[in-house]
Amino acid sequence: MRLLPFLLLPAAALAQSTKPAAPAAPAGYDCLIEPNQRIEIRSPTNALIDRILVERGSAxxxxxxxxxxxxxxxxxxxxGAQQRAESEAELRVARxxxxYAREKxxxxxxxxxQHYITAQDRDEAQAELRVAEAELALAVDNRRLAGIESRRLDAVLKQRALKAPFSGVVTDRLQNPGELAFTGEGSRPILKMAQTNPLRVEVVLPVSVLGQIKAGRPAEITPEAPLKGSWQAQVKVVDRVMDSAxxxxxxxxxxxxxGGDIPAGVRCKVRFL
Structure with a gap:
């Protein structure tokens, strides 16, 4: 019976040696590299497509x-509006x-x-002067309105050339020259584009690291195989609403x-530095 303590010690030591070790910190978190934004190029008005200058995959x-x-x-x-805005003929006639009415x-x-004519004759001449001055003012207004109309039509004409809002890649082409492009959200877009510089990296983190990740913190992005290498990124947004589930x-x-060397739509690992 006195040997019992000596038998218990190896058992305690064995229990201590077999105690599971604390889990190691993860080497990285799963993430996804995506375009910074995706948009659809639509027509601002119902119009016939004259030309499409890009193809799918065009940078x-x-x-x-x-x-x-x-x-x-x-x-x-x-x-026509520019001609009316630049014309002096109507204005010269009105002047x-x-x-003439003023001199008359x-x-x-x-x-x-001198009492050579009646007051009625004088009043008629005055009325003619007022009409002539009103016609002159109308001619000035018409020329000004023609200038406004020409600027409006110039802006409308510029909308007939759809331009890229940012640098990126054309991801899809859905219509062709000769087709009618319709406006509105329910209409079919002409092109789809993706912004590839910069890219955005989305990652979901456990609540246990809340407070450690802040905007501006650097991180290392490693893509999945067969891509090789790693790239430096920076935290931009940290959600303030947690997912309780x-x-x-x-x-x-x-x-x-x-340089557009990093492809979008690639899974990756992120390690915060």
Whole structure:
């Protein structure tokens, strides 16, 4: 019976040696590399598609023309409005009539003072002057309105050239020249685009690391095989609303991609530095 303590010690030591070790910190969290944004290029009005200057997979820069819509009607209307805005003929005629009516009224006023004509004749001349001055003001307004109309038509005509809002890649082409493009959310888009610089990296983290991940923190992104290498990213958004069901929250990182070498839609691992 006195040997019992000696028998218990190895058992305690054995229990201590077989105690499971604490789990190691993860080497990285699963993430997904996605385009910074995706958009659909639609027509601002119902118009015939004249030309499409890009294809699926084309790399474009911000401001590049992607689609040309038919603008023949607007071009003719613009030419007419510009002609009216630049024309001096109507204005010269109105000024001449006003000058003549003014001089006629002056002469009738002198004759009236000398009692050579009646007051009615003088009043008729004054009325003619007022009409001539109103026509002159109308001519000035018409020319100004023609200038406004020409600028409006020029803006409408510029909308017939659909341009890239950012640098990226054309991901799909859904319509062809000769088809009618309709406006509205329910209409079929002409093109689809994705912004590839910068890319965004989406990752879901457990609540246990809440407070450790803050905006501006650097991270290392490692893509899945067969891609190789790693890239530096930076935390941009940390969700303030947690998912109680899974005990997690979302984080968005920004991954620079100036050369377009990093593909989007790739799974990856993120390790916060």
């Amino acid at each position: 474009v820069k911000a401001g590049d023309t992607l689609v040309l819509l038919d603008g023949s009607v607007e071009r003719e209307a613009l030419a 001449a009539r006003a000058d 009224f002056r002469r009738r006023e002198d004759l009236r003072e 899974s005990g997690s929250f979302g984080v968005r990182l920004e991954l620079p991609n100036p």
